[in-house]
Amino acid sequence: MRILILGGTTEASALAARLAGRSDISPLLSMAGRTSDPRPMPIPTRIGGFGGVTGLADFLRQERIEAVIDATHPFAAVMSRNAAEACAQARVPLLALRRPAWMPQAGDHWIDVPSMEAAVQALGEAARRVFLTVGRLELAPFTAAPQHTYLVRTIESIGDALPVPDVIAIQDRAPFHEDSERMLMERERVDVVVTKNSGGAATYPKIAAARSLGLPVVVVARPEKPPGIEEVASADAALDWLQRRHGRSP
Numbered sequence: 001m002r003i004l005i006l007g008g009t010t011e012a013s014a015l016a017a018r019l020a021g022r023s024d025i026s027p028l029l030s031m032a033g034r035t036s037d038p039r040p041m042p043i044p045t046r047i048g049g050f051g052g053v054t055g056l057a058d059f060l061r062q063e064r065i066e067a068v069i070d071a072t073h074p075f076a077a078v079m080s081r082n083a084a085e086a087c088a089q090a091r092v093p094l095l096a097l098r099r100p101a102w103m104p105q106a107g108d109h110w111i112d113v114p115s116m117e118a119a120v121q122a123l124g125e126a127a128r129r130v131f132l133t134v135g136r137l138e139l140a141p142f143t144a145a146p147q148h149t150y151l152v153r154t155i156e157s158i159g160d161a162l163p164v165p166d167v168i169a170i171q172d173r174a175p176f177h178e179d180s181e182r183m184l185m186e187r188e189r190v191d192v193v194v195t196k197n198s199g200g201a202a203t204y205p206k207i208a209a210a211r212s213l214g215l216p217v218v219v220v221a222r223p224e225k226p227p228g229i230e231e232v233a234s235a236d237a238a239l240d241w242l243q244r245r246h247g248r249s250p
Contacts, residue, residue, distance in 0.1 A: 009200075032076075095229070150166065151184075153169075
């Protein structure tokens with residue numbers, strides 16, 4: 001059984017590990033290629049895009065893909081839409097493997113916003129020290145608020161993506177730990193944290209650290225995903241879906 005996994009998340013990696021070495025399933029993991037040094041995967045991997053909906057639909061037909069599992073990042077809205085349309089065209093079953101969103105807990109001081117532009121507005125006019133953890137590709141809107149000092153953490157170098165006077169760039173990769181996150185925020189005298197509501201355990205420690213320090217967190221809501229797609233929250237549940245859908249025991 002030929003399976004295409006649209007990856008780039010810890011959930012995709014977990015599913016790849018569960019499918020590695022199997023004789024009854026031939027999985028292929030697709031990565032967008034936005035990280036120059038991705039972690040090695042235990043199954044065949046392709047890097048790069050498909051050429052939109054038409055390109056992906058053609059790929060599914062040519063490779064005789066029997067099922068697609070969309071395990072992309074919760075904020076990868078374009079890829080998820082393309083997957084839904086391409087799978088409909090090629091008549092290939094599609095499952096979304098999506099981690100649950102974070103929910104505020106007692107002691108959290110969240111400012112929920114619908115977009116990155118709204119996150120910029122939520123910072124206010126007064127200069128603040130902002131811990132910005134939204135990814136390299138989402139930095140441009142913050143150029144509209146150059147009065148702040150930005151502590152920016154990304155996997156890749158930010159280059160000139162945030163051309164404002166005061167930027168402190170950190171290159172690091174999850175998972176993180178609450179103690180080290182709290183120490184970082186204290187050392188850099190952070191006033192506010194800005195994050196996407198990505199969900200998952202790997203980057204949650206910044207939320208817990210902000211809670212312990214009484215810091216506000218600007219939380220950008222997830223984009224809308226294509227309706228009508230069955231969704232699960234774990235690699236094990238994705239395997240169960242394969243069993244139910246195709247009648248093959250994992």
